[in-house]
Amino acid sequence: xxxxxxxxxxxxxxxxxxxxxxxxxxxxxxxxxxxxxxxxxxxxxxxxxxxxxxxxxxxxxxxxxxxxxxxxxxxxxxxxxxxxxxxxxxxxxxxxxxxxxxxxxxxxxxxxxxxxxxxxxxxxxxxxxxxxxxxxxxxxxxxxxxxxxxxxxxxxxxxxxxxxxxxxxxxxxxxxxxxxxxxxxxxxxxxxxxxxxxxxxxxxxxxxxxxxxxxxxxxxxxxxxxxxxxxxxxxxxxxxxxxxxxxxxxxxxxxxxx
Ligand SMILES: Nc1ncnc2c1ncn2[C@@H]1O[C@H](COP(=O)(O)OP(=O)(O)OP(=O)(O)O)[C@@H](O)[C@H]1O
Ligand SMILES: [Mg+2]
Numbered sequence: 001x002x003x004x005x006x007x008x009x010x011x012x013x014x015x016x017x018x019x020x021x022x023x024x025x026x027x028x029x030x031x032x033x034x035x036x037x038x039x040x041x042x043x044x045x046x047x048x049x050x051x052x053x054x055x056x057x058x059x060x061x062x063x064x065x066x067x068x069x070x071x072x073x074x075x076x077x078x079x080x081x082x083x084x085x086x087x088x089x090x091x092x093x094x095x096x097x098x099x100x101x102x103x104x105x106x107x108x109x110x111x112x113x114x115x116x117x118x119x120x121x122x123x124x125x126x127x128x129x130x131x132x133x134x135x136x137x138x139x140x141x142x143x144x145x146x147x148x149x150x151x152x153x154x155x156x157x158x159x160x161x162x163x164x165x166x167x168x169x170x171x172x173x174x175x176x177x178x179x180x181x182x183x184x185x186x187x188x189x190x191x192x193x194x195x196x197x198x199x200x201x202x203x204x205x206x207x208x209x210x211x212x213x214x215x216x217x218x219x220x221x222x223x224x225x226x227x228x229x230x231x232x233x234x235x236x237x238x239x240x241x242x243x244x245x246x247x248x249x250x251x252x253x254x255x256x257x258x
Pocket of ligand 2: 176
């Protein structure tokens with residue numbers, strides 16, 4: 001691995017769930033350097049989630065290549081395992097195990113790196129538990145380790161989701177609308193936390209959002225999907241009203257450009 005190698009690259013990627021006639025991605029070229037905070041915009045159904053899923057191999061393009069830290073993403077199990085260890089993911093719906101505690105959910109993030117015979121609850125080492133506790137503290141949840149996931153607020157659940165992603169010490173965090181279910185104050189807290197991780201650890205962040213003002217305040221860079229291609233790829237600060245019209249058409253975009 002060389003220093004100049006990008007975190008993620010797409011080379012003429014085409015993806016479809018129903019055959020090439022109904023492609024969602026139609027020739028996406030994209031290079032995301034290490035430590036970038038890249039926001040993915042686009043109207044509903046334009047393929048933001050699909051683009052994120054191509055990065056960790058949840059879906060496979062039918063043409064073109066996706067590369068993560070120099071490793072081409074393929075269907076091969078050992079490749080997928082390696083890619084998914086490099087790329088943690090957080091979701092709009094948190095995807096926690098409700099009957100487990102916050103601590104146990106964070107420990108689940110370590111499972112990909114733990115031998116199978118130790119992966120049943122209770123078999124984590126003291127060092128692993130201490131690491132999970134410090135991750136909970138890092139995301140502002142000191143004192144919540146023993147709380148069941150279903151007894152946490154949305155913001156607290158997303159913090160656990162972030163700590164779980166950090167537990168695998170990822171090079172990349174993929175975040176699919178991580179703040180869409182949160183109130184504005186909590187949403188900003190979560191984005192601030194992600195920005196701190198991005199700047200503090202150099203973790204590459206690829207995050208889909210619907211709120212333009214968040215894209216501009218937090219992102220280094222904005223890309224936007226339109227009809228299967230990248231319609232916009234520029235510095236977040238340079239996103240213009242014309243760009244917004246291009247991405248969202250004449251309708252009212254979610255968010256405020258003024
Ligand atoms: N698992 C799937 N099976 C079949 N079609 C799918 C699947 N997931 C997504 N699609 C279709 O692919 C297209 C892109 O969906 P995707 O979820 O990537 O869009 P999105 O930009 O993330 O939308 P949203 O903003 O609503 O989350 C849509 O037409 C959707 O119906
Ligand atoms: Mg989506």
